[in-house]
Amino acid sequence: MPDGAAPVLDVRDLKTVFLTRSGEVHAVNSVSFDVRPGELLGVVGESGSGKSVTMMSLIGLLPSPPAEVREGQVLFGGRDLLSVDADTLRHIRGGRIGFVFQDPMTSLNPVFNVGFQIMEPLRTHMGLGKKAARDRAVELLELVGIPDARRRLGDYPHQFSGGMRQRVMIAIALACDPEVLIADEPTTALDVTIQAQILELVKELREKLGMAIVWITHDLGVIAGIADRVMVMYGGQVVEQAPVRELFGNPRHPYTRALLKTVPHVRGERAKRLEVIQGQPPILGAPPDACPFRDRCDHAFDRCARENPQRRPVGHGHDVACFWDPAHDG
Amino acid sequence: MLDATPRKKLVEVRDLKMHFPIFAGILRRRVGEVKAVDGVTFDIYEGETLGLVGESGCGKSTCGRAVLRLYEVTEGSITIDGTDIADWSPEELRKMRPTMQMVFQDPQASLNPRMTVANIIGEPLDEHRALSKKERLDRIYELMDHVGLNRDFANRYPHEFSGGQRQRIGIARALALNPKFIVCDEPIAALDVSIQAQVVNLLEDLQNEFGLTYLFISHDLSMVRHIATRVAVMYLGKIAELAPREALYDEPLHPYTQALLSAVPEPDPALEAKTERIILKGDVPSPSNPPRGCNFCTRCPQVMDVCREVDPEFREVRPGRYVACHLYADTKSAAAPNAARSTRQPSEPLRE
Numbered sequence: 001m002p003d004g005a006a007p008v009l010d011v012r013d014l015k016t017v018f019l020t021r022s023g024e025v026h027a028v029n030s031v032s033f034d035v036r037p038g039e040l041l042g043v044v045g046e047s048g049s050g051k052s053v054t055m056m057s058l059i060g061l062l063p064s065p066p067a068e069v070r071e072g073q074v075l076f077g078g079r080d081l082l083s084v085d086a087d088t089l090r091h092i093r094g095g096r097i098g099f100v101f102q103d104p105m106t107s108l109n110p111v112f113n114v115g116f117q118i119m120e121p122l123r124t125h126m127g128l129g130k131k132a133a134r135d136r137a138v139e140l141l142e143l144v145g146i147p148d149a150r151r152r153l154g155d156y157p158h159q160f161s162g163g164m165r166q167r168v169m170i171a172i173a174l175a176c177d178p179e180v181l182i183a184d185e186p187t188t189a190l191d192v193t194i195q196a197q198i199l200e201l202v203k204e205l206r207e208k209l210g211m212a213i214v215w216i217t218h219d220l221g222v223i224a225g226i227a228d229r230v231m232v233m234y235g236g237q238v239v240e241q242a243p244v245r246e247l248f249g250n251p252r253h254p255y256t257r258a259l260l261k262t263v264p265h266v267r268g269e270r271a272k273r274l275e276v277i278q279g280q281p282p283i284l285g286a287p288p289d290a291c292p293f294r295d296r297c298d299h300a301f302d303r304c305a306r307e308n309p310q311r312r313p314v315g316h317g318h319d320v321a322c323f324w325d326p327a328h329d330g
Numbered sequence: 331m332l333d334a335t336p337r338k339k340l341v342e343v344r345d346l347k348m349h350f351p352i353f354a355g356i357l358r359r360r361v362g363e364v365k366a367v368d369g370v371t372f373d374i375y376e377g378e379t380l381g382l383v384g385e386s387g388c389g390k391s392t393c394g395r396a397v398l399r400l401y402e403v404t405e406g407s408i409t410i411d412g413t414d415i416a417d418w419s420p421e422e423l424r425k426m427r428p429t430m431q432m433v434f435q436d437p438q439a440s441l442n443p444r445m446t447v448a449n450i451i452g453e454p455l456d457e458h459r460a461l462s463k464k465e466r467l468d469r470i471y472e473l474m475d476h477v478g479l480n481r482d483f484a485n486r487y488p489h490e491f492s493g494g495q496r497q498r499i500g501i502a503r504a505l506a507l508n509p510k511f512i513v514c515d516e517p518i519a520a521l522d523v524s525i526q527a528q529v530v531n532l533l534e535d536l537q538n539e540f541g542l543t544y545l546f547i548s549h550d551l552s553m554v555r556h557i558a559t560r561v562a563v564m565y566l567g568k569i570a571e572l573a574p575r576e577a578l579y580d581e582p583l584h585p586y587t588q589a590l591l592s593a594v595p596e597p598d599p600a601l602e603a604k605t606e607r608i609i610l611k612g613d614v615p616s617p618s619n620p621p622r623g624c625n626f627c628t629r630c631p632q633v634m635d636v637c638r639e640v641d642p643e644f645r646e647v648r649p650g651r652y653v654a655c656h657l658y659a660d661t662k663s664a665a666a667p668n669a670a671r672s673t674r675q676p677s678e679p680l681r682e
Contacts, residue, residue: 046522192593194613196595220523221597224595244599248597248598248600249599259523264552265555265598267601268596273534274531275527
């Protein structure tokens with residue numbers, strides 16, 4: 001991990017609100033994070049925690065209305081992506097920032113063959129000619145481990161299996177040598193044996209290409225295997241952030257601690273009974289003026305209902321948004 | 331759990347096949363079949379949870395539905411509580427339904443959005459029991475208490491509930507007629523991590539309270555390790571391995587089980603760094619055109635010549651451990667004494 005390097009993507013105080021018929025939904029509340037070149041940042045959270053909306057907001061992929069990015073800065077290549085014009089943004093998106101989504105079937109266009117879909121960004125963003133784009137497309141498919149690449153360029157998405165389609169998506173995202181790759185639950189729709197193949201591929205590609213990766217998932221196991229640093233989101237906020245071993249070895253936020261205890265393991269000790277996090281995730285109807293986890297928290301006290309805790313550093317590159325100190329009462 | 335008394339088999343499935351026809355052309359002629367379940371054999375003992383795991387498309391859900399006779403099965407026998415229901419007519423099956431129930435994967439899709447919670451839970455009572463209004467409502471309240479739903483919500487509609495609570499409604503409905511056997515088809519797959527544990531604990535509590543027997547279908551190997559007594563691993567329509575939980579997770583015998591378990595990521599970075607993964611090459615073949623010989627021979631890291639020719643027999647290689655793999659072909663001694671009493675058939679004639 002190149003610790004000293006300047007972040008390639010720096011997000012500050014991002015706030016995104018959805019305007020719905022039944023009022024505002026504060027989906028992302030003052031989210032800040034950065035990624036450095038060559039680093040893999042894991043983002044963990046449950047559905048509704050704001051992890052996908054955060055990533056969609058920062059490259060302008062949310063439809064507005066109903067979405068509205070209210071505040072914040074997204075610094076990338078010396079510019080604030082929230083204030084650049086649509087044309088510039090389009091060139092950055094797909095060119096310098098690549099995207100991989102959860103479901104490869106719905107994010108590939110069924111009426112074009114995959115060759116066309118890989119060549120499209122190469123021709124628009126990099127201005128390659130037909131021949132050069134085709135050669136590069138073959139190279140990319142080989143890179144992501146699709147056998148018989150040249151022939152398969154003419155195949156349509158439905159002719160590929162789920163794992164192969166996700167490889168095609170990764171090839172498209174990598175087409176223009178992006179500086180940042182944002183992967184939103186890229187293996188969630190896949191079977192475990194296929195997931196293992198994709199994770200192996202991503203580890204390999206990262207070493208080879210050295211780009212920064214933001215990897216969104218709800219699966220703590222996947223994070224443990226590939227991330228350098230982890231950010232935990234809950235109720236539209238970042239509640240904890242730390243290097244991967246520090247986070248798993250010394251979790252500070254009651255939500256992270258509970259989450260780690262609630263998942264069963266396939267190896268090692270088998271718990272007699274699963275630990276439960278009582279209650280439901282919050283509904284984000286208003287800007288938060290209290291800790292979003294307080295209703296489900298075993299350690300909540302009166303201050304948690306009065307104030308929303310800010311992230312504070314606790315050493316070892318670790319920060320946590322919580323008033324409770326595990327050192328005081330174990 | 332029930333180690334002292336000889337355990338009673340509640341469910342016995344023998345050589346169950348569920349093939350779906352493929353029609354093509356303007357005459358809709360039958361051109362082939364999808365062998366979704368292709369000769370599976372297993373027992374479920376009273377009070378236990380049999381975990382049925384496998385990847386998508388392996389036939390585990392079809393198997394669960396076929397066992398409850400939600401399909402006309404192609405071949406095989408299904409004995410539940412002493413009666414073979416494989417050939418029963420829908421009318422005969424109706425009488426059997428109260429003993430065997432199902433909890434579905436997607437609580438959004440399996441609950442009627444136009445019915446109140448009380449009517450959803452009460453529907454099986456209307457169908458199978460003649461209760462007075464008061465008795466019916468009392469029973470609904472009782473069921474809601476059992477699954478941890480607030481009685482005040484009885485007149486609400488499914489969309490007013492969260493995913494975890496909806497799954498509780500589905501469980502209450504399954505419990506309404508005091509069943510003995512429940513097929514849980516991916517009951518937690520659609521739920522968030524923090525909600526999964528709530529539902530799994532509820533299923534365990536209900537099992538202890540009412541002595542329920544579960545067939546727990548899931549792709550989540552960690553959760554199955556937690557909840558199951560014994561585990562069956564399916565691959566491409568067949569059971570590759572069936573064993574007690576500890577044995578299967580500590581020492582998987584079938585190469586597919588080994589690969590599957592090694593592929594599960596552990597939420598522990600130190601352990602992850604050490605884990606040696608068996609990465610399987612390629613994809614699962616199509617169930618309409620399975621490979622000759624062993625189903626797994628196209629991806630097996632330990633494949634031998636015989637695997638491409640002969641379909642391995644599913645047999646007991648150690649007490650209580652069943653494997654369909656040629657690697658264990660010479661361990662005949664353990665299987666031979668059982669051959670006489672078992673109704674197990676050689677899994678299938680050789681495929682051409």
